[in-house]
Amino acid sequence: MKIKGAQIIVEALKEEKVEYMFGYPGGVVIPIFHELYNSPIKFILSRHEQGAIHAADGYARASGKTGVVIATSGPGATNLITGIATAHLDSIPLVVFTGQVSRDMIGNDAFQEVDVTGITRPITKHNYLVQDIKDLATVIKEAFYIASTGRPGPVVIDVPVDISNSLHRFEYPKEVSIRGYKPNYEGHPVQIKKACQLIKESKRPVIYSGGGVVLSDASEELREFVKKTGIPITTTLLGMGAYPETEELSLEMLGMHGTFYANNAVNESDLLIAIGARFDDRVTGKISEFIPHAKVIHIDIDPASVSKNVMVDVPIVGDCKKVLRELNSEVEAPEISEWVSHVMTMKKENPLSYEKSKNPDEIKPQYVVEELYRQTEGKAVIATEVGQNQMWAAQFYKYTEPRTFVSSGGLGTMGFGLPAAIGAQLARPDRRVIDIAGDGSIQMNIQELIVAVQNRLPIIVAILNNGFLGMVRQWQQLFWERRYAHTCIDCAPDFVKLAEAYGCAGIRVTKNDEVIPAIQKALSITDRPIVIDFVVAKEENVYPMVPAGKTVKETIMRELA
Amino acid sequence: MTRHIISVRVENKFGVLARVAGLFSARGYNIDSLAVSSTEHEGISVMTIVVKGDNRILEQVKKQLNKLIDVIKVSDHSEQKSIQRELALVKLNCPGNRRGEILQLCELFGAEVADIAPKSLTISLNGDGEKIDRFLELSAPYGIKESMRTGLVSILKDKE
Numbered sequence: 130m131k132i133k134g135a136q137i138i139v140e141a142l143k144e145e146k147v148e149y150m151f152g153y154p155g156g157v158v159i160p161i162f163h164e165l166y167n168s169p170i171k172f173i174l175s176r177h178e179q180g181a182i183h184a185a186d187g188y189a190r191a192s193g194k195t196g197v198v199i200a201t202s203g204p205g206a207t208n209l210i211t212g213i214a215t216a217h218l219d220s221i222p223l224v225v226f227t228g229q230v231s232r233d234m235i236g237n238d239a240f241q242e243v244d245v246t247g248i249t250r251p252i253t254k255h256n257y258l259v260q261d262i263k264d265l266a267t268v269i270k271e272a273f274y275i276a277s278t279g280r281p282g283p284v285v286i287d288v289p290v291d292i293s294n295s296l297h298r299f300e301y302p303k304e305v306s307i308r309g310y311k312p313n314y315e316g317h318p319v320q321i322k323k324a325c326q327l328i329k330e331s332k333r334p335v336i337y338s339g340g341g342v343v344l345s346d347a348s349e350e351l352r353e354f355v356k357k358t359g360i361p362i363t364t365t366l367l368g369m370g371a372y373p374e375t376e377e378l379s380l381e382m383l384g385m386h387g388t389f390y391a392n393n394a395v396n397e398s399d400l401l402i403a404i405g406a407r408f409d410d411r412v413t414g415k416i417s418e419f420i421p422h423a424k425v426i427h428i429d430i431d432p433a434s435v436s437k438n439v440m441v442d443v444p445i446v447g448d449c450k451k452v453l454r455e456l457n458s459e460v461e462a463p464e465i466s467e468w469v470s471h472v473m474t475m476k477k478e479n480p481l482s483y484e485k486s487k488n489p490d491e492i493k494p495q496y497v498v499e500e501l502y503r504q505t506e507g508k509a510v511i512a513t514e515v516g517q518n519q520m521w522a523a524q525f526y527k528y529t530e531p532r533t534f535v536s537s538g539g540l541g542t543m544g545f546g547l548p549a550a551i552g553a554q555l556a557r558p559d560r561r562v563i564d565i566a567g568d569g570s571i572q573m574n575i576q577e578l579i580v581a582v583q584n585r586l587p588i589i590v591a592i593l594n595n596g597f598l599g600m601v602r603q604w605q606q607l608f609w610e611r612r613y614a615h616t617c618i619d620c621a622p623d624f625v626k627l628a629e630a631y632g633c634a635g636i637r638v639t640k641n642d643e644v645i646p647a648i649q650k651a652l653s654i655t656d657r658p659i660v661i662d663f664v665v666a667k668e669e670n671v672y673p674m675v676p677a678g679k680t681v682k683e684t685i686m687r688e689l690a
Numbered sequence: 691m692t693r694h695i696i697s698v699r700v701e702n703k704f705g706v707l708a709r710v711a712g713l714f715s716a717r718g719y720n721i722d723s724l725a726v727s728s729t730e731h732e733g734i735s736v737m738t739i740v741v742k743g744d745n746r747i748l749e750q751v752k753k754q755l756n757k758l759i760d761v762i763k764v765s766d767h768s769e770q771k772s773i774q775r776e777l778a779l780v781k782l783n784c785p786g787n788r789r790g791e792i793l794q795l796c797e798l799f800g801a802e803v804a805d806i807a808p809k810s811l812t813i814s815l816n817g818d819g820e821k822i823d824r825f826l827e828l829s830a831p832y833g834i835k836e837s838m839r840t841g842l843v844s845i846l847k848d849k850e
């Protein structure tokens with residue numbers, strides 16, 4: 130029996146066991162929406178396409194599944210771009226359908242025509258323009274396969290409307306075979322032996338674990354590896370939660386706003402074991418002076434990540450989970466008790482800290498995050514926006530499980546947190562989801578509040594409202610003569626009224642002793658979103674800070690008098 | 691800066707040229723020459739790219755090329771023995787009284803006269819890049835009205 134292209138798409142999504150689809154309609158995708166309407170796929174209607182794609186991304190990060198998105202041609206597709214790039218830089222599996230004008234109109238500057246494959250080429254893992262109905266099912270099969278295997282990433286499928294309307298038999302391929310795409314999962318045994326040797330001989334080793342460990346669901350294996358070797362471990366922003374930050378050997382996050390002890394341990398190390406991490410400049414600072422004494426073992430699924438920024442002594446190309454398993458069965462613990470006690474002393478003597486507020490009317494943003502941690506007993510899924518809020522969420526909430534921290538790392542996309550929290554809440558109905566937000570970022574996709582209302586998602590939006598684009602203001606304060614050029618945003622909406630207008634609960638907190646009751650009240654509401662407007666200290670800064678392009682030695686630890 | 695001859699076997703699919711070229715342009719590389727053609731396998735094309743650049747960055751570009759789904763194989767012919775050919779078409783100013791000289795030059799290079807007009811001569815020449823450079827150099831004094839080259843193609847020598 131022949132069915133329409135639009136039906137083929139929905140049948141394929143069913144084959145892929147897609148539970149949620151995020152998107153926004155428009156002319157050339159009406160045929161697909163027509164078929165989605167009566168399908169078992171739950172459709173989450175955003176209020177801006179950027180909201181849809183970040184929600185799919187948040188869903189993917191929190192669930193480990195592939196996020197699925199649909200938008201119309203032209204402006205619908207271009208509204209997705211920031212979200213596609215966000216997913217691309219953080220290696221998040223997405224399959225994104227965009228409508229396209231019919232094939233005979235392509236290239237004619239037709240109404241709502243843009244060259245989607247052209248625009249998305251550098252920000253996707255792969256993309257397709259479906260040119261023949263015969264290819265449609267195979268393209269979808271390949272897209273899901275490519276998005277979720279190897280180093281994951283977003284795949285775009287551009288579907289001309291006449292393809293959606295034409296008829297063909299539906300046969301979903303059982304297998305995928307792509308000559309040019311055969312990801313390598315098994316680490317080379319010789320390399321694994323070499324790594325074990327280096328580990329055994331090391332005197333000052335540190336594990337540096339990244340988002341790749343979360344993506345490959347290798348948290349168990351990582352814990353085992355730390356247990357077997359007794360090596361201190363730091364994680365990147367995206368790697369948080371893979372190893373419990375509450376454990377003694379955890380040095381928590383490294384990098385620009387990482388802990389003193391993580392950055393110094395890495396700097397002093399004689400062996401750095403990088404696992405699913407890519408030596409981003411926010412981690413390394415001045416690259417020529419990064420890890421002056423260390424050899425490097427680098428485990429990564431992506432050969433192009435190896436020796437890209439830092440020369441590697443023992444590269445192991447493979448899946449973090451599989452390679453860690455192999456390592457765990459062979460590795461011997463090094464003798465490093467002196468080193469470990471040195472690192473633990475650094476940890477004890479230089480904890481993350483901030484100057485506590487002495488004024489009952491001045492709320493420190495760090496304190497809010499600490500209380501969010503305490504009141505949720507560390508069990509929430511935290512999404513973040515970008516800026517100081519993101520860094521405080523990283524520093525003062527302690528993550529003990531993978532996929533509980535949802536944040537745009539590589540692209541640093543303001544406006545990510547709220548829609549991502551919506552996706553994460555759909556993925557984790559068993560957990561509270563909190564978007565730790567800034568007053569700037571939250572305004573970038575605030576329209577998505579209504580999506581949370583419509584779907585009765587009890588996400589908590591905790592706005593750390595400092596009246597500034599705080600992180601930029603911090604740079605201006607520290608490096609640009611305190612000239613706050615266009616970073617003051619105290620001309621702001623009343624977030625409580627705004628929340629209520631959307632049908633959320635709204636709470637304003639202006640005093641320290643209101644912080645805990647407000648969080649508790651928010652946690653008691655379970656049928657709609659809650660916005661808490663925490664009016665916090667205006668000029669608080671994130672410390673420690675390794676200024677961009679500088680070294681650990683130049684770390685700014687606290688406010689200079 | 692070294693000169694690299696990168697040979698890329700690709701699926702003959704829509705957009706593949708843009709994907710490959712995009713990897714170079716995104717890093718600010720100017721491609722010196724590019725030749726695309728069919729191969730002995732239906733559905734597989736080969737691209738030969740000549741580019742100058744820092745070894746380490748080109749190493750990265752090659753890895754990125756390998757990551758493209760439509761790329762089947764990447765090899766760097768600058769590191770191995772290969773046979774290289776390029777075709778040039780050159781239109782030279784040629785008043786009747788200098789024809790003899792030019793024809794002699796052509797003969798020395800094994801170049802072929804493709805067209806004769808009253809005041810010009812169009813010459814077709816193939817060979818490796820150096821040979822063509824040399825020919826262009828020696829024919830420059832006559833006045834080159836127009837010249838173009840196909841870009842290098844390169845095939846590895848068999849090891850016995």
Ligand SMILES: Cc1ncc(C[n+]2csc(CCOP(=O)(O)OP(=O)(O)O)c2C)c(N)n1
Nearest residue numbers: 516517518541543567568569570598599600
């Ligand atoms: C879409 C986007 N635009 C601009 C930036 C640059 N930027 C980084 S942090 C920041 C300030 C964020 O302000 P706010 O959301 O209020 O958070 P705060 O730093 O005050 O916690 C800006 C503008 C960005 N990361 N993303």
